[in-house]
Structure formats: structure tokens, C-alpha cells
Amino acid sequence: MPLPQLKVRTYPDPCLRRKSQKVKAVGPGERLLIQSMITAMYAHKGVGLAAPQVGINQQIFVADIGQGPMAVINPQVVEQHGSTVLEEGCLSIPGVTVKIKRPKKILVKYMDEENTIVQREFSDLMARVFLHESDHLFGKLIVDYVGLRQKKEVQKHLKMLEDIQKNPQESSSQNISNSKKASEKNANA
Numbered sequence: 001m002p003l004p005q006l007k008v009r010t011y012p013d014p015c016l017r018r019k020s021q022k023v024k025a026v027g028p029g030e031r032l033l034i035q036s037m038i039t040a041m042y043a044h045k046g047v048g049l050a051a052p053q054v055g056i057n058q059q060i061f062v063a064d065i066g067q068g069p070m071a072v073i074n075p076q077v078v079e080q081h082g083s084t085v086l087e088e089g090c091l092s093i094p095g096v097t098v099k100i101k102r103p104k105k106i107l108v109k110y111m112d113e114e115n116t117i118v119q120r121e122f123s124d125l126m127a128r129v130f131l132h133e134s135d136h137l138f139g140k141l142i143v144d145y146v147g148l149r150q151k152k153e154v155q156k157h158l159k160m161l162e163d164i165q166k167n168p169q170e171s172s173s174q175n176i177s178n179s180k181k182a183s184e185k186n187a188n189a
Contacts (some may be wrong), residue, residue, distance in 0.1 A: 003032065006040040006054040010095040010139070011093045011161045020059045020137040026113050034071045034113055034116050041069075046091045048129045050136030054090050061074045061133035065125050071113040075134045078119070080158065088132060090114045090142050096157050098150065098161045102131050 023030060033056060033186055041049040041062055050061040059074045082104030089097045105123040108130060112118050122130050135141070146154050 003036045003039055006036050008044055008049070008053055008091050009055055010165070011143075011158060012165060013055075013092075015055050015057065016092055016136070016153075017139040018052060018057055019139050020050075020057050022059050026073060026111065028116050030058075030073075031113055033058075034060065034062060038064070038069045038071075042178060044091050047125075048133040049091065050133045052136050052139075059137045061136065063129045063133060065129060071111070072130070072133070073111040075108060075110040075137070077131070077134070078109055079105050081105040082127075084124075086128060086141050088128070090132075092136075092160070093143060093158075094143060096143065096154060098145050098154070100132075100142065100145045102128050106130065106180065109111055134182060140186070148155070 007031070009172060026034075030090045033051070037049050037051065037054060040054060041047075041064065043116065047065050048063040061072050061075070063070055063072065080103035083101055084104045085099055087097045087102045088100050105121065106127045107119070107121050109117065109119045132142070135144075143154055143158065
């Protein structure tokens with residue numbers, strides 16, 4: 001059976017702000033969703049993708065930081081240690097990057113696609129991806145971490161994304177192109 005093609009939702013789609021429901025058990029439908037999400041994540045050159053980003057209100061995300069894809073269901077952070085600040089982007093907010101302080105190392109608990117409860121430790125990039133994707137499951141976006149210095153610029157970009165969503169046939173590609181240039185300029189500053 002061919003995998004359904006999933007559309008990555010972008011700001012201000014309301015599904016990005018909804019709290020996701022826990023998954024009782026992973027069955028054939030959830031496994032098909034997970035495979036479709038992995039395909040969509042790779043197609044968009046992402047390292048993670050959460051179910052709300054494709055319009056599904058379930059606590060599921062997929063990730064691959066170069067060690068093979070993994071599925072995470074009903075994630076919980078048990079412990080966190082240290083901290084580090086890095087710039088993050090998001091497939092659902094194209095052209096925006098935000099410096100975010102997150103724990104350097106985390107101990108987590110989640111269910112895998114075989115309904116097995118897993119407890120694992122992640123650090124560095126995988127810890128960051130885990131936390132970023134978990135945020136999506138609770139309606140939190142990278143723009144919620146914006147500091148005062150960057151707030152005005154990000155608000156301008158979000159307004160542009162709202163306008164594009166309202167009038168998709170107008171020169172949205174031009175607006176995103178201009179926004180990416182501005183974002184790249186600020187990221188390198």
C-alpha cells in the first residue's frame with residue numbers, strides 16, 4: 001500500500017497550537033502515520049517532525065540526526081542536566097531561527113512503534129531535537145522562546161506568514177525568499 005503524502009503545516013495553522021492526545025497503543029494506522037512522517041521529514045530535509053506539524057493531534061514524533069529514523073510516542077522528560085544555547089529552525093515556521101537554551105543531557109521515557117516502553121539518555125543534538133519535537137506536542141513553538149531583541153523581527157516574519165496563509169496565490173514565494181535573506185543575514189550577524 002502506498003504511503004499517504006503528508007503536508008507540513010505552517011504558522012499560523014491552529015493545529016500547531018493544540019495540545020496532542022496521548023496514544024493508547026500503536027497499531028497499523030499509527031505505524032502508517034509514522035512511516036509517512038519519516039518520508040515527509042526527509043522530503044523537507046528536517047531532523048524531526050511532530051504529528052501536529054502534519055495536522056494530527058497525537059503525541060507522536062519522528063527524528064533522525066544521522067543515526068537512522070526513530071519514532072517516539074508519548075514522550076516524557078524524566079531528568080535534565082546542564083544547558084546549552086543553540087540556534088533552532090522549524091519546518092512549520094520557514095525562514096525563522098531562534099537561539100534557545102535547552103538542557104545538554106536528558107533522561108527520557110517514551111513508547112516506541114512496537115508498544116515497548118523505552119527509557120533512554122540523550123545528549124547534545126538528539127536531546128535538543130527530542131525537546132523541540134516534544135514542544136510541538138504541547139502547542140509550543142520556537143517563537144515562544146524569542147528574546148526581546150529578536151521579538152520585533154520575528155513578529156514581522158510571522159505576520160508575513162499569516163498574510164501568505166490568507167492569500168497563498170499572491171507572491172508568497174517572493175515574500176519567503178526575502179524573509180530567508182533577512183534571516184540568513186541575522187543568523188550570520
